[in-house]
Amino acid sequence: MYRKKISKKDLERLQRLRLMDDDFMTICFDNYIEGAELLLKIILDRDDLKVSEVKTQKELKNIQGRSVRLDIHATDKQGNKYDIEIQRADKGANKERARYHSALLDSSMLNPNDDFTGLRENYVIFITENDVLGMNEPIYHIERTVLEHNVQFNDGEHIIYVNGSIRTDDSALGKLMSDFYCTKADSMYYKELSDKVRHYKESEEGVKAMCNIWEEVKNEGKIEASIENAKTMLRLGKLSLEEIAVCSGLSIEKVRELAGNKSA
Numbered sequence: 001m002y003r004k005k006i007s008k009k010d011l012e013r014l015q016r017l018r019l020m021d022d023d024f025m026t027i028c029f030d031n032y033i034e035g036a037e038l039l040l041k042i043i044l045d046r047d048d049l050k051v052s053e054v055k056t057q058k059e060l061k062n063i064q065g066r067s068v069r070l071d072i073h074a075t076d077k078q079g080n081k082y083d084i085e086i087q088r089a090d091k092g093a094n095k096e097r098a099r100y101h102s103a104l105l106d107s108s109m110l111n112p113n114d115d116f117t118g119l120r121e122n123y124v125i126f127i128t129e130n131d132v133l134g135m136n137e138p139i140y141h142i143e144r145t146v147l148e149h150n151v152q153f154n155d156g157e158h159i160i161y162v163n164g165s166i167r168t169d170d171s172a173l174g175k176l177m178s179d180f181y182c183t184k185a186d187s188m189y190y191k192e193l194s195d196k197v198r199h200y201k202e203s204e205e206g207v208k209a210m211c212n213i214w215e216e217v218k219n220e221g222k223i224e225a226s227i228e229n230a231k232t233m234l235r236l237g238k239l240s241l242e243e244i245a246v247c248s249g250l251s252i253e254k255v256r257e258l259a260g261n262k263s264a
Contacts, residue, residue, distance in 0.1 A: 014201055014210055017178045019180040019193065020129065020164060022071055022086040025222040026056035027213060028196045029072050036074045038192045042080060042172045043125060043139070043162060050077045068104060080121040086128040098142075098159045106157075121156040127180065131163045136168040138173055169251050226250050230258055 017024040029035050041047060051074050058073035058171050065134040074148040083101050087093040105122040126132070133140050140161040144153035158202060168174030175189040182188045185198035200206040230248040234255075241259060243253040 010211060010214065011207070014207065016183060018090065018183055019197070020086060020127075022088070024200075025086050025180075026071055027210070028148075028193075028200060029054065030056040032196060035196060036072060036082075036084075038190060040074065040076075040123075041083060041178070042176050043128045043160060044123070052077050054134050057157045058217070060108055062104060063105065068101060070101070078120065081109065081125070082125065084125045084127065086127050087132075090128070090130055090132050093126040093128050093161065102157050102159060102258075119156060121158065123158045123160065125160045125162065127162045127164055127177075129164050131165050132160055133163075138163050138171070138177075146232065227254075228260065230255055234259055245254075 019025045019028060033051050033054055036121065037049065037051040040051065041049050054072060054074040056070075056072050057068050058070045060070065061067040066224060070083045072082070074082040074084070076082070083105055085093070085101070085144050101124045102122055106119060109119055109122075110116070131137075140163070142159040142161070144155055144157065145151065146153055160175070162173070164177050164180060166174060167178040169178065169189075178189055179188040179193050182197070185194040186200065188194035188197065198206075200210050226248045227250065230244050230250055233244045233247065239247065241255050242252060244250075244253045248255070250258075
């Protein structure tokens with residue numbers, strides 16, 4: 001339900017947003033199969049790809065608990081997995097991160113006792129604001145090779161960097177990158193993207209939804225801050241659980257949960 005009238009400041013902020021802004025992108029693409037399918041068809045240069053599921057901000061963890069949140073996590077009809085990351089800062093698209101994301105995609109595919117041959121293909125795709133690899137190409141494909149014979153290993157792992165700094169109207173990829181930087185739906189090439197941007201920027205329902213999302217994010221930030229404060233007080237060990245609950249604004253049940261996790 002819509003909670004309050006959107007402010008002029010928030011409306012101006014909304015009009016400045018682009019798909020290259022990862023928060024806006026994750027909102028636009030959540031459960032949006034047509035949009036994810038368009039991205040993958042253009043980036044992979046395939047017409048036969050059919051997406052069956054797409055989710056934004058999906059969390060994956062390793063057995064030690066080190067987690068990552070995937071901007072866009074998609075699965076196709078064959079069970080292949082795709083991670084599409086929007087990175088405006090170069091350091092967020094380093095090769096080690098690409099390797100780690102690929103490993104987590106693999107680990108999420110198999111259940112205990114599953115044979116390794118059950119692994120499907122995985123694709124980690126970084127759409128970057130700058131030319132991170134610095135070779136002036138619009139797109140880079142990283143594949144394992146057998147060096148002695150210069151042939152692909154074909155193990156099903158694929159890492160792709162899309163250079164968002166090359167935005168032209170002479171290729172499908174160039175038009176896609178142009179759309180990622182547009183602030184107005186009418187200026188976009190692809191209807192699948194312009195319709196979604198128009199919905200969140202121009203329709204009453206979409207604008208209200210954005211306002212609610214911003215408020216929820218703000219509230220989540222406050223809760224996270226309260227949790228961190230409570231953890232600090234627990235580490236200091238000078239206050240009772242009841243006193244920590246009062247000081248942090250958390251429920252006593254939540255403080256007990258934090259205390260239990262701390263001692264586990």
